Amino acid sequence: MRQSELFTKTLKEAPKDEVSVNAKFLIRGGFVYKNSAGIYSYLPIGWRVIQKIAGIIREEMNAIGGEEMFMPAMVEKKYLDASGRWDVEIGFEAKGKKEKAANFVLGWTHEEVLAEIASKYISSYEDMPFAAYQIQTKFRNEPRAKSGLLRGREFMMKDLYSFHTSEEDLFRYYDEVKKAYLKIFKRCGLNAIYTTAAGGDFTVSNTHEFQVETAAGEDEVILCRLCGFSENKEIAEHKAGGRCPGCEGGVLEKIKGVEVGNIFPLGTKYSEAFNLKFTTRDGGKEHVVMGSYGIGIGRVMGTIVEVYHDEKGIIWPETVAPFRAHLLQIGEATEDLKKKTSEIYNKLLKVGVEVLYDDREGVSAGEKFADADLLGIPYRLVMSEKTVVQDKVEVKKRDEEKAKLMKLDDLLKLIA
């Protein structure tokens, strides 16, 4: 798209109350806008990043048989009463303007809703296993929401739920989801560490988190870099500096991490609450065994920025970048330069390259370069009087220092 048509602009300064790196760059770049504490709008180029991440997640969820659906944000009291979670403090209540008492909680998770839905469709062991997921806004009244997209009160999440006839089958699928998650994070450019954690409000047994190491992380993790043994410090029985219990020779470290995903073996907690039973092969009745699996999509976006940036701005991995190429027209906007740059823009679009075309006039080359560094699009393509004379494009990757002049054909081979 043409940058002159984008309604957002880059800002020289981030709001003073934003302390996190991700919020500073994302706000300055016009990716997000802060409406309230922990509540952000996704502006057009930020929404493109969210859609890229969501696209990767959808592919991997579909690959393990996940069926996409969409549940309500307003979850009626009856659901939370059944599971005993109505009073959980993380929830926001909702009610009509003239009503006295709240009858809804804003969905912070959907085990109850899907357990009830599933109870209408599950009758026999033959109806399982299956798994369903949604990509949807979640609401949690976080007491401290000061880390930009890392901890939101309203945030986008992918939540998957699976239904099984036995714990054994649950753990077979649990392992499939684990692999899919590691693949998702890798495709997003993140090295996620599979970490044992406590259950919280979801389950009584241990659960697992996917932690990404960064100084911005709010979690502490006890990690062995040799074998990958990893425990959330909240439950860790071992200490930093001690010997790794998982391998010979490893020494445990304490690192900071962001929890980008988590998986929960729920067992029969919710199927008991909703009388979700099935007829077994030999005619008996048993409770369905459930699992639930979350990924914070906005949080993944924020974590990527924490991991991939320098002092000038963001360095998006190619898989999640809002555009693949940033085409800059610099110097005097002669008719010839405008024509040549437009030709390249149209050629790139034609071969399917997503490109942001900085066609703004009256903006200095220095400003355009600074904006390109801030926005962090992988390939910067510069057109100027100099490159036009040589019939070439100046190409620089965001994460490299050196630019080089290339013929259009060679450029297409590189990025198309």
Add this chain to the structure above:
Amino acid sequence: MRQSELFTKTLKEAPKDEVSVNAKFLIRGGFVYKNSAGIYSYLPIGWRVIQKIAGIIREEMNAIGGEEMFMPAMVEKKYLDASGRWDVEIGFEAKGKKEKAANFVLGWTHEEVLAEIASKYISSYEDMPFAAYQIQTKFRNEPRAKSGLLRGREFMMKDLYSFHTSEEDLFRYYDEVKKAYLKIFKRCGLNAIYTTAAGGDFTVSNTHEFQVETAAGEDEVILCRLCGFSENKEIAEHKAGGRCPGCEGGVLEKIKGVEVGNIFPLGTKYSEAFNLKFTTRDGGKEHVVMGSYGIGIGRVMGTIVEVYHDEKGIIWPETVAPFRAHLLQIGEATEDLKKKTSEIYNKLLKVGVEVLYDDREGVSAGEKFADADLLGIPYRLVMSEKTVVQDKVEVKKRDEEKAKLMKLDDLLKLIA
């Protein structure tokens, strides 16, 4: 996808409290699930329909320069205080579990939020015009929510907002949006009537609605079928039976309609509330002129069902159908039949035809035919011992009576 893997099933009966045709068929087919009054989950095949409709809307919004973004559902009190809409009764309030007073309303529209965001990016007349839209869940505390997807308390909506330097430019764009809307509804199979209506909480001048004629409609419209003159009865100055004021010879009728979209010339109401001004070409300061434009996506889905059904079930238009073809394997599931049907299934997938494959065993032909009629997928393809012998497929369109036997190659020419 294979029907045996779909976690939903068709139901023989609709819930007794559902009186509308759309809710009855959509629930029986497993497209939606009712969680609370006016609050539905979209189940996997229903979510596919929503995604089809949303895809059409996105294409047409992008074609008129709309930039997609995503705003919060939780709208802080400060926004509604600025516009004087905090106390509007349609809103649901939200608050933390331990908080005394609500500080948020669940977004039932987003003029305020986007006006504030725009105020950070608009400074000069050169920054306009532009338009931004989102596809998002909206919340309205409707007193009567008994028409299935036609009137929800939580529902999916596309809302577009435009920003202009003058009323003249607003009305130029307003007309572009009108054309885009008519195109969207037509692509969804709906004949929408452009109808003059009152402003309500949004604006002081007249606005326009897009009404689809159906007995299920809750609105009354005074219409001239000759020239298309149309007024919502709430503001109509003319009566049914009278002469059309718009043409010679037309006689006005009163019809029932569903409002699937609406467009509002907002003027400066929200730019005044948020001090959204711009510097004019000659250095003055003026308020930005805004427009807003909505389409109820769930309501479009419900309306399509009201318009396209028979006594057996839904008849989806091809553009919004959850699948293009419904492949039924009937009769004894011999190895040969299963192999041949699977081959056709894989061939269809390979050439890009979306197909639901009813591979269920132990389900009678009668049940499969009834399910196919209920689900309403445009092409029904039947494979049985009889068709295998002839090396053909039995093909029937949902809206036609007669089936015919076709060679696979001819079928591909027809639907691929």
